[in-house]
Amino acid sequence: MTLLDLLPSMHSAMSARLDHAFWPSETHYDSSGRITVGRVALQDIADQFGTPTHVIDEDDVRHRCRAYRKIFPEADIAYAAAALPIRAVVRWVTEEGLSIGIGSTSELAIALSAGVDPKRIILHCNAMTAEEAQSAAAIGAGRTVVDSLACIAHVSAATRNSQNVLIQVQPDARHCNESDDAIRAAVRQSNLNLVGLHCHLGSHSSDTDRIASTIHELVTQLDLVRREHGTVLTELVLGGDRSVSPTPNGTSVHLPGLAATIDDALDSACATYRFPRPRITLEPGRAIVASAGVILHRVVSVVGVGDGRTVVAVEGGRNADPSSPVATVALANRHPTGPVMTATLVGSRDEPQQGVVVTLPADVHPGEVLAVAGAGDLRNGFATTTSVGRPPIVAVQHGRTTQLVRRETIADLMARDAD
Template identity: 85%
Template sequence: MTLLDLFPSMHSAMSPRLDHAVWPTETHYDSSGRITVGRVALQDIADQFGTPTHVIDEDDVRHRCRAYRKTFPEADIAYAAAALPIRAIVRWVTEEGLSIGIGSTSELAIALSAGVDPKRIILHCNAMTADEAQSAAAIGVGRIVVDSPACIAHVSAATRNPQHVLIHVQPEPRHSNESDDATRAAVRQSNLNLVGLHCHLGSHPSDTESIASAIHELVAQLDMVRHDYGTILTELVLGGDHAVPRTPNGTAVHLPDLAVTIDDALDSACATYRFPRPTITLEPGRSIVARAGVTLHRVVSVVGVGDDRTVVAVEGGRNTDPSTSEATVALANRHPTGPVITATLVGRRDEPQQGVAVTLPADVHPGDVLAVAGTGALRNGFTTTTCVGRPPIVAVQRGRATQLVRRETIADLMARDAD
């Protein structure tokens, strides 16, 4: 009998620390040395639902929604549904008081099926067709982001009741002629109510100086619209996520610091242009769901190759997101003991040179379950496909595991084949 048998609590003390900057906040080791998320052992999920499987911690998603609302009490927070467009996620975030930002008819359908009030929807109009504009108008979405005279013409033709619109602009000195043309077209339409500007600050706006500079230029553009058209716009929608760390050394924006940056930049810019302070909408997506997600893989083979390298193959297939070149991976099904190695982790179709360098126990073997952190958003997932189809998505909360999206089957794939 070992000390671990006599004192099971020593398992967690001896296990590597799971950094909650990368893993879901409710990630721990149980008395058997297995990783748990939302009080559910990841090995149990792998056994029940198979692998690969995406796991989402519901409480973690809700926690991040509340953090945004607490930090920005006077702003509207809109979840960018493209990060993970499934009905349960949309329902969770709206229950936490968030609006929804969408960019396709499929995302619109998901939002409506989740019971979202259309007035809480921000619809992005990139390359919108006349039919799509007609559908949006019939539903009565709250705000539509337009970026061209053609898009404005579609929205205006489809709208009978006054429709709130925002012009998509670039946060840089002197916006483009396209933005000028779109603004001119919008103010000329009597059934469109131009209420503000939308911009995208980028996927990782961790540079506070860049954020402040962008806001200054946006207020300058608000002042330009006031000067050119006699219209005072009252809203700024700031799209773009806040840096999502993939490794313990990664950098994320500290929300209180971001709030101070935005607040100070607005005060300064509005004072400079003597412009009334606009209301703010933020559109986080990946920063809501990415760190709430973990992807499970079962090891298929462990092969030693030249130069003392070890290649660990899993059954999934890595996606093309460059950020997957950095990944935090942990052994989920047992307490890792003994020495560790730097292994090359590969998916089903990867060559060894395409693999990801990860730290694993030296005794890793086929059948082990690996957990990859920070994979709650589509673009952050280490895998998106298998030899059959897309993996299931399973929610965990307070000891319960609930399947949100079932695994795609061969029958699903063949059903779409018309020949």
């Protein structure tokens, strides 16, 4: 019998402690005190698929796509596939009406295998070789982003008929000579149709004044192109993530606030230059998948070290920027009711100084399952490797699990060894 059996009224109070700013929206405690996502107990997933394992809530991903489309009804929303470049997620977001932002040939192959209409692809050709540009041009992407004279030359040489392109500019676009040179070069290419500008606003910025200033600079650049080249550019693609929910440090701009900031800045800048309002495309990645994902780890050891700290080691190795924050860590297999401690969480091959400081139950012990929230973006989070290679990715929805990516094996690694 569990504590929840003795005190069933505690169930709703416990569920509220799982802050959906960090956890998937369908994260709760079950009657046994275990954390569930999409009505599946995370401990059951760890037992079935092993650890570490990435868990992604399909409904949560779809909910965030719908939130973007609702709050920006007149904008195009393009999922930045680099955040979680797997076929199932690409299929989910396109089914929800999003376009796809592609930054590599592997992401392009995944999108095409998922059945994405090439016209809904924004292809970033930054640092692509001539051979890669030629392969990419063959698909007929809806828009291609270029950032340099070399990139423009590659795309132009690879394009047989006509290709819509956007110039990648920096936030201080008005003062960027490289952007000016790229614009002039694109205008001169008869097979390139310059339609707009692409600018990365930055991730999780709370500086609305900076966002407004950047948009004003972009419209200034649009007006400059009109005056110097007689070309009216009709599109602005704004990269960078804005969370539907707050980020761990509380600094993200909520989507309604971002929408108001963009609208007001566009209205003001376009009125100043008497410029027709351009169509806006937003390109979120992390904001779509990060809080929809959880990583499961099984505790390997709990050790007190000489300076009074407790080091908790889990299966898997840290494969992220050491400065990447861990949003929330919770015990997945039971609801703790006793005291907590501050511990250093490390991968099984890490040194203590490589760990991150988290709060855990004081009685945590080997064999238990920890869940790290906010881990849907594979570029961040606590750990994304196993002792062999990459862990599996499992989707949950309506009480069901679906393995999207299987665990990498020794055989996979040996098959790539050419010697």
